[in-house]
Amino acid sequence: MSKLALRHLSCRFGSVTAVDDISLELAPGEFVSLLGPSGCGKTTTLRLIAGFLPPSGGTIEMDGDPISSPASALPPEKRNMSMIFQSYAIWPNMTVAQNVAFGLEVRRFARAEIRARVGHILDVVRLAPFRDRYPAELSGGQQQRVALARAIVVQPAVLLLDEPLSNLDANLREEMRYEIRRLHDEFHITTVYVTHDQAEAMVTSDRIAVMNQGRIEQVDEPRALYARPRTRFVAGFIGRTNFLDGEVHGAEVVFDHFAIALARFGESPALRGKVAFSLRPQSIHLHRQPPAASERTCVIPGRVVQRAYLGEHWDYAVRPKDGQLQLRVTARPHEVFEVNEHVWLEVDPGQMALLG
């Protein structure tokens, strides 16, 4: 049985539909990210799960019990969840230890038990030396870890995180991504994580739900999401990509001045009419000489129109012969081509993701 289930959930504010008929199920101990641009409804979804907002339609169930519906919503304090807020929401009038102990006090744990648990969790997040400091005396990263400790120490049924790293600087943000995943691997709390940063989502999550305009576009594991995006939005939002629009004519898919035999798409469903694909820049290889013919790949002649050296790799824009299309190609640093040089593009149709 799923731990947390959103069924046809909607939330409207006046004429604005912030969340539009989304459904999502989390297995116990699963870590799922809601990923999307600002205004896509991900934070609203999180607040619906927390119970700060009543849904306009649909239900939320925890362990099979409905906790939110348009008719009534269990108040947040009775949901046994915890949440990490964008602002951290560390109480400035309490010390680190008091902040962390708060949830345990509300749950009426014995004093000794509280002391033990607070001590343990502060060790885990490496804040033990700071237990008697006030939040104003901590750095951003330390405040963030107080928020984590406070949320985890109560061992909630569900942990919610609302863009917890957006106020940190870049280095710290990268460190905290791994910290969050490490804590999840230690405590196995069912987690919903809201972010607009795809790298954060990919590092931390078991699955990612990509949201756009109030709807979930696709839910998948990070690798599948990158390799097999199912919509134009997902393909464009997760990493960089090339969009290829074509049309099926007989035994070929005809693109802009080049064509690929249908058979090359292997097991892809029977293609018909107009089709669109996403092709990652890393999935194209450039050659000075036409590469040897292979079963898997096909080769398109083209010309380099732009290039940029980014240290870790080259970024090329290549125009297939006679066409208007520009393909972005990522190449390793030693693969040097000049602008206007004639090249051969080697493409594996098996890596082209068909978009719905």
Place this chain on the structure above:
Amino acid sequence: MRWRHLDKSVFLWLLLVAALLVLVINPLARLVWSSFQDGATGAVTLDNYLAAYGRWRYLEALVNSLVLGLAVAAVCVVFGVPMAWAVSRTDMPGKGLVWAAILGTFIMPSYLGAVAWILLAGPNAGWLNRVYMGLTGAAAGPFNIYTMAGLVLVIACYSFPYMFVFTRSALDLISSEMEDAATTLGAGVLRTTLRVTLPLTLPAMMAAFIVAFLEAIALFGVPALIALPGRIQLMTTTLWQFFEFPPRVQVAAAYAMPLLSITALLFWLQQRLIARKGYAALTGKGGERRVVRLGAWRWVMLGYCLFITSLSFFLPMVIVLQAAFAKAWGRGFSLDNLTLANLRFVVVDQPITRAATVHTFVYGGASAALALGLALAIAYIVHRRLVPFGRALSYVAMAPFVIPGIVLAIGFYAAYTSPPLALYGTAWILILAFTTRFLPIAYANSNAAIRAINPELEDAVRILGGGRLLALRRVVGPLLKRGLAGAFLLVFIPATRELSSAIFLYTTGTQVLSVLLFDKSDEGNFEYLSAIGLILVLGTVTLVLAGLRLVGRDFMLTRTTTT
């Protein structure tokens, strides 16, 4: 709706909303209703309006009040604007002294100022007249406080600080860069002042003009002490006469309607002016301000500031102190005239004044606590959207701002003299009237305090299993504490000095010092009046010093309220 799913604190919010409606809406509704009611039979009638406007004397009072308001506001411009400019923009020396004198003016209740000015400029016996006669040998002095001019002067002395504060904050927001921008484009000092500086401060000055006008037409204390003996009819004194035995509440209610509507209309206008002031505030923060070098003129400017504050603060304070400690005030400043008898009489010997002293501070404290508690709750309810129509609630909480104290008192009288809520004769009617009257001050402060608290701090409590009330107790309360002490004092101070609503609602067991002071004024025992006034001032000074420690030196001078 399942019971387990219901947030039980909602009942508390509804109760508080109900309390707000009873405090503000009930007296107003009863005021309007009773203006259409026959005093004897309770039938609906327009007779009250006929009685209220049927006599020329009553209409003349209305006209007099409007003239008074305009004159006071104009004098406030003359007093306040140069001082604001001098303090904000020039190298005038002694700014601290001027600042302190203006704070002192705020602290002095205007009716005490009126008592002092009677001693200063009463015909024949007044100090100024005696000094004039002594110097010139004339048989009579030129000054008579019991005239329209005298009335305007005294009221303006205690209203110009609004002009000063408003204008100064507007000037502080204009950076020299804005003026420099005009200068680099070829404008001279005069043109820059007329085209840039003045237009940017004009909305603030207009707003202060309106406040001063409203203050003057709604004031009761000073007119009662000066206009009544001077036989100048005003709206507020006429309202008071309707209350002389037997009280004609219904006629008073009808007569109060124009006062209420003028005030409401002008406050609306003032709010619009303040809102437009936004453009100055928007860009004014960054730039640096340079002072204008006045040269020798800076001493002239200081002289002007000290002259004005002498009229409003230094002279009256000296006179009140002298009279409070004098065996007879007319015998002047000599050691053998000194006595503590007046103060002892007021504080110790006289049971009535002793009781009134206690009442003043107990009622003031109680109403400050009530107003603040309610204002906080309402501000919280509005900001967290705990009930629908939150915005309407904030308007209700701010509504007493546009109700003159005297009109509010008539509403309270109409609402609470008869069952089911016969509060008249008890302390509660005074406490609740003060609470309502100063609710807007409490609300404005609470609003700012609540807005500064990130709602996520409470969300964090709730998601960890604590209810809203726990969030209030453990997080919101402790965070608000510091700011609230200041807000409490801001209500406490005017509540201890309030006269215009108290005068209609007190009975023999519930006098406060302000009422006593007014009540005893026709006995002509000015030593005694000054002693009462001194106690009030000392109480206020204590509270203000506490406020200055808690809030800083802008305490009292930044508030936007009428007293």
